[in-house]
Amino acid sequence: MIFWNLKVGRKWKKENTLYVITNKRLIRFFKTIFGNNDFSTKFIDTLENISIISNRSGIGSVTFGSYSFPFAGMYENTGLDFLCYGMSDTFRGFYDIHNPSQVYEKILLIKNSKSVQ
Numbered sequence: 001m002i003f004w005n006l007k008v009g010r011k012w013k014k015e016n017t018l019y020v021i022t023n024k025r026l027i028r029f030f031k032t033i034f035g036n037n038d039f040s041t042k043f044i045d046t047l048e049n050i051s052i053i054s055n056r057s058g059i060g061s062v063t064f065g066s067y068s069f070p071f072a073g074m075y076e077n078t079g080l081d082f083l084c085y086g087m088s089d090t091f092r093g094f095y096d097i098h099n100p101s102q103v104y105e106k107i108l109l110i111k112n113s114k115s116v117q
Helices: 002-015 100-116
Strands: 017-021 025-031 037-043 051-054 059-063 093-098
Touching (some): 051 100
Antiparallel strands (some): 017 025
16 A cells, blocks of 8 residues: 555656646646545745755755644655645645746745735
8 A cells, every 4th residue: 555655646646736826826736546636725925934845857846834743744745645634734835846946936926026015
C-alpha cells in the first residue's frame, strides 16, 4: 500500500492536477483515482507564508499557509499525504510545476496590488 502511494499515487496526482491563478483566487482541480473531482480555492489576499522551492531543472513548488499540527507537513507532496489528512488545509500549494519562480512572482504581484487598493 505504501509503495503504491509513493510511486503510482504521486504520479497520478501530478498528471491529474490542474492549477489556475485568477486575479482573486488560486484554484486547484484534481481528479481522483476513483473518478471524483476535487476542487479547492484560496483567496490570494488571505494567503500567508508564501514560499518557493525549486531544483536545478526548474521544477519546484510554491507553498502557502501554515499547519495546525506539528510535523503535519512532513508528508506533503510525498504520496503519503493521507497520513496527515485533517491536520491542515488540503490545498497548501502548487506542487511539481515548471518555473515556480514565475508563479511565485505572479502571486505576490496580485497580492501586493490588492493590499494597495
